[in-house]
Amino acid sequence: MSKLSVQGWLQRYFLRRMELAAVKPDSLTLQKSAMVFSPHQDDESLGCGGMISRKAMAGAEVKIIFMTDGRTSHAPFIGNEELIALRAREAVAAGLQLGVSEKDILSLGLTDGTLQLNQAQARDRVTELLELYQPKQVFIPYHREPPPDHWVTNRVVRAALRDLKRSVEVFEYPVWFWYHWPWVKLLQPTRRATREVVINTLRNGLGLKLLLDFRYVVQVEEVLGRKRTALEQHRSQMFRPATFPNWPILQDVSQGEFLACFFKPYEAYYRYCTPEGEYK
Numbered sequence: 001m002s003k004l005s006v007q008g009w010l011q012r013y014f015l016r017r018m019e020l021a022a023v024k025p026d027s028l029t030l031q032k033s034a035m036v037f038s039p040h041q042d043d044e045s046l047g048c049g050g051m052i053s054r055k056a057m058a059g060a061e062v063k064i065i066f067m068t069d070g071r072t073s074h075a076p077f078i079g080n081e082e083l084i085a086l087r088a089r090e091a092v093a094a095g096l097q098l099g100v101s102e103k104d105i106l107s108l109g110l111t112d113g114t115l116q117l118n119q120a121q122a123r124d125r126v127t128e129l130l131e132l133y134q135p136k137q138v139f140i141p142y143h144r145e146p147p148p149d150h151w152v153t154n155r156v157v158r159a160a161l162r163d164l165k166r167s168v169e170v171f172e173y174p175v176w177f178w179y180h181w182p183w184v185k186l187l188q189p190t191r192r193a194t195r196e197v198v199i200n201t202l203r204n205g206l207g208l209k210l211l212l213d214f215r216y217v218v219q220v221e222e223v224l225g226r227k228r229t230a231l232e233q234h235r236s237q238m239f240r241p242a243t244f245p246n247w248p249i250l251q252d253v254s255q256g257e258f259l260a261c262f263f264k265p266y267e268a269y270y271r272y273c274t275p276e277g278e279y280k
């Protein structure tokens with residue numbers, strides 16, 4: 001029998017806990033209209049591709065709203081305008097794979113990396129969209145997500161929700177949350193990366209935050225293939241062009257350990273209904 005590391009053992013333990021917590025949402029729940037707010041072009045597929053796909057299959061009206069234009073992911077390799085256009089095309093292709101039609105894929109077009117400076121503008125645009133489409137469910141990044149565009153998306157949408165005069169079911173999804181031990185190894189190739197993982201690990205209580213916050217777990221095993229195909233449409237994030245050997249891709253993050261987090265048979269959400277803090 002092979003010896004399992006503490007990291008491997010803990011991953012198995014958490015996965016087992018997720019399996020035990022997993023719910024099978026009924027078709028009425030899946031059919032509820034939803035608006036998915038994604039800071040960048042790929043977060044929607046990574047964080048909630050399985051849920052989007054299941055909802056679309058059930059006939060729900062799902063809209064995906066990209067907060068930023070994605071211009072900074074590969075800035076040294078490709079011009080701003082070219083990268084913005086490329087990521088917009090990739091986002092539409094990914095959305096189509098998840099079952100969302102092109103007309104339901106929108107972008108606020110704010111400059112990537114600057115959401116923190118444009119919160120008032122973002123909030124106004126989000127309020128307009130929420131009032132126009134009246135979604136029953138809203139998907140946003142987890143409030144403790146490290147990159148500013150992620151936690152600011154959470155903050156902006158929740159502020160807009162506070163202005164609405166009705167209750168909305170909120171699902172916070174994890175993306176960079178997973179960038180902590182035991183999901184990725186503590187020792188990373190650079191000191192900076194190791195430091196980031198150590199800080200995230202402490203912030204997440206050695207992984208216990210997963211059990212404490214992400215208590216709404218959904219089975220997505222049957223749509224994992226679609227989720228993978230959708231994510232692969234974000235070619236600039238998933239595949240390295242032969243002409244650019246240093247072009248970073250998601251597979252590079254902790255030698256694939258990070259990307260593997262998104263292909264579990266479950267997606268976990270921090271779920272509540274507005275006004276904030278009220279669980280159903």
Ligand SMILES: [Zn+2]
Binds near residue numbers: 039040043147150
């Ligand atoms: Zn992102």
